[in-house]
Structures are given as structure tokens and as C-alpha cells.
Amino acid sequence: MATTELNQAQTAAKGLKTDLKSLKNGLKEKAGNLKQAKAKRSGEKERDNGGLKLLIGIVSSRDAEKLTELCNSSCAALSYEADAKGTASSSVLDYLGLGETEKKLVLSLLPAGAEEATLRAIRDGMSLHLVGKGICFTVPLSGASTIVANALQRSAAEAEKNGGKKVKTNREYSLIVTAMQKGFTEEAMEAARQAGAAGGTVLTAATLGDKKAEQLIGVTLQKETDLLLILAKNEGKDSITEAILKKVGLKTDGGGVVFTLPVDNIVGIGGVRETQNTDDEAGENADE
Structure with missing residues (x-):
């Protein structure tokens, strides 16, 4: 009698073990499917945006x-x-x-x-x-x-x-953006010119909700702000940004913050990017 009960218990344990293994594999497969679905949705969203x-x-x-x-x-x-x-x-x-x-x-x-x-x-x-x-x-x-x-x-x-x-895309240029205290754009632009910049454009702006950033940076940012936009060739970008930071950076009265953006294509700066399609068309005409 005891032997029969022991055999039954062992059989039940083996069955339970098999069920647990099947459940584990099922959960693993489901997790993998969810991960793939999430990646697919993320990829579709990325392609859309x-x-x-x-x-x-x-x-x-x-x-x-x-x-x-x-x-x-x-x-x-x-x-x-x-x-x-x-x-x-x-x-x-x-x-x-x-x-x-x-x-x-x-x-x-x-x-x-x-x-x-x-x-x-x-x-x-x-x-x-x-x-x-x-x-x-x-x-x-x-x-x-x-x-x-x-x-x-x-x-x-x-x-x-x-x-x-x-x-x-022919990324030969970058857009340099400097946010600084109002009234320091002339100093910033002069420093940029000495470093090789041609010219820039000024916008009036204001800082918003910067308390947490100010605590981390260790400075107080002025509410009224000027934005200086400068288009520069990539080879001269670093020297221009360094010159601006030295003149009106966070450690100066200008309190400036600088960041750069890549530029894909340009119209209106000596035909730098405008010649691309013209050259392609000329090549097609030559083949004919």
C-alpha cells in the first residue's frame, strides 16, 4: 500500500514538474512575443516621426x-x-x-x-x-x-x-545656438566673428521653468534671454563655440548656454547646395 502511494506521489510530482516547465516555456514565449510587438510598434512610431x-x-x-x-x-x-x-x-x-x-x-x-x-x-x-x-x-x-x-x-x-x-544630405554646416542674458549679443557675435563666423540672427526669448536645471548647473539664469543663431561650416564650429563660451558663457556676466544642430541642406549661401541638382541634370544631358 505504501509503495503504491509512493509511486502515485512520484508520478504526480513528475506531472507537476512537467506542467511547471510547460508554464515557464509558455510565459517565456509570451514575453518574447510582447517584446517583438513592442519593438515593432516602436519602430513604426520612429518611422512615422x-x-x-x-x-x-x-x-x-x-x-x-x-x-x-x-x-x-x-x-x-x-x-x-x-x-x-x-x-x-x-x-x-x-x-x-x-x-x-x-x-x-x-x-x-x-x-x-x-x-x-x-x-x-x-x-x-x-x-x-x-x-x-x-x-x-x-x-x-x-x-x-x-x-x-x-x-x-x-x-x-x-x-x-x-x-x-x-x-x-551633405552636412557641411552646423547651426550654433547661443542662449544668453539680454544685451550680450554684440559681444558674442564679435567673439564669433574673430573665430571665423560670418554673421548671425538674434531672437528675443525667455527662460521657462529652469529652477531644477539652475540648481544642478549652479547658476541663476536670467528670465529675459537673447538667442543668437549662427550658421557655420563644420570645420570651424568648435573654434566659434569655444570663442562664444569664453566671452559670454555661464561663468561670465552673459550667462550663455551653447548647443549645435546638424544642417542637412542649404539654399541661399552661394549655391553650395543648389549646384547638386544642376550637376545631376547636366550629367544626364551629357549622356544624351
Whole structure:
């Protein structure tokens, strides 16, 4: 009798062990499936949000509306504008449209698939190579509101059907952004010029909710702030940022913070990026 009960107990234990192993494998498989599903959703979201570019335009007040119209002629673009002022003082800087005049800073979210068509429309429709016309350039985005991204990319699909395509990125330039206490932009720009910068654009801004950052950094940031935007070639970026920080950095009265953004493509700075499509077309004509 005891032997029979022992055998039954051993059999039950083996069955329980088998059930536990099956349960463990089932949970492991379910966890793997959930992980794959999460990765897939994350990838889809990243693709949705990563298919946008930010076009930054610094133009005269009268040309801001025209710029947004040209953006919307190629695709659906979500645009914002802000008042700005140029800092240039030489004829070369005036040629670039960054002189000491009132400007508009235009920020346009647009689908990457419509970038080439948009840049071409701006190049042909605004003649940014002329004196005082300004400059436009695109920077990459790592994310955006999903609703906005999906809506704008639907317009990109139409642009691609009509021959549009993503333009190659040639990151020879960077955008240097300096946030500093109001009244120090001239000092910052002078330091940048001595380090090789051409000119810049100034925006009036304000700091928001910086108490925690101030505690970590160990400084008090002023409420009223000036933003200085400088477009510079990558090889000169470090020397310019170092010069600005030395002159108006956090350890100075200017209390400046500097960061940089990569620039993909440019229209209106001596045709640096405008020659790409022209060269391609010339090659096609030569083959014919």
C-alpha cells in the first residue's frame, strides 16, 4: 500500500514538474512575443516621426509669407514665424541677407520625401542668391507628434508620385545656438566673428521653468534671454563655440548656454547646395 502511494506521489510530482516547465516555456514565449510587438510598434512610431525635416528660413518680413506658400506648394507644411534681427555689418554679410535689418525666422515642419521639391521651389521662387534675400536650410528631426507626422507624410506620398524624392544630405554646416542674458549679443557675435563666423540672427526669448536645471548647473539664469543663431561650416564650429563660451558663457556676466544642430541642406549661401541638382541634370544631358 505504501509503495503504491509512493509511486502515485512520484508520478504526480513528475506531472507537476512537467506542467511547471510547460508554464515557464509558455510565459517565456509570451514575453518574447510582447517584446517583438513592442519593438515593432516602436519602430513604426520612429518611422512615422523620423520622416520629417525642419526647414529654417531667415528672410525679410515681406518674404516670410511667400516662403510658407512655396513650402505648401510642394507638400503640406506646418509653419511658424518669429521676429528676428540680423547682426552682419559687412557687404558680404549683407549679400547673404543677414544684415542689420528686421527679419522673420520661419520654422516649417515638412515631410522628408518632399524636401527636394520644396528646396527647388524656394530656390526658383525666391532668388535667395540675390542681395538681402536671406537663407533657408533643413535640419533632421528625431521625432514629432504622431498625428502631425502622419498627416504631413500623406502629402509626401503625393509628392513622390509626382516625381519627388528625398534629397541627399551633405552636412557641411552646423547651426550654433547661443542662449544668453539680454544685451550680450554684440559681444558674442564679435567673439564669433574673430573665430571665423560670418554673421548671425538674434531672437528675443525667455527662460521657462529652469529652477531644477539652475540648481544642478549652479547658476541663476536670467528670465529675459537673447538667442543668437549662427550658421557655420563644420570645420570651424568648435573654434566659434569655444570663442562664444569664453566671452559670454555661464561663468561670465552673459550667462550663455551653447548647443549645435546638424544642417542637412542649404539654399541661399552661394549655391553650395543648389549646384547638386544642376550637376545631376547636366550629367544626364551629357549622356544624351
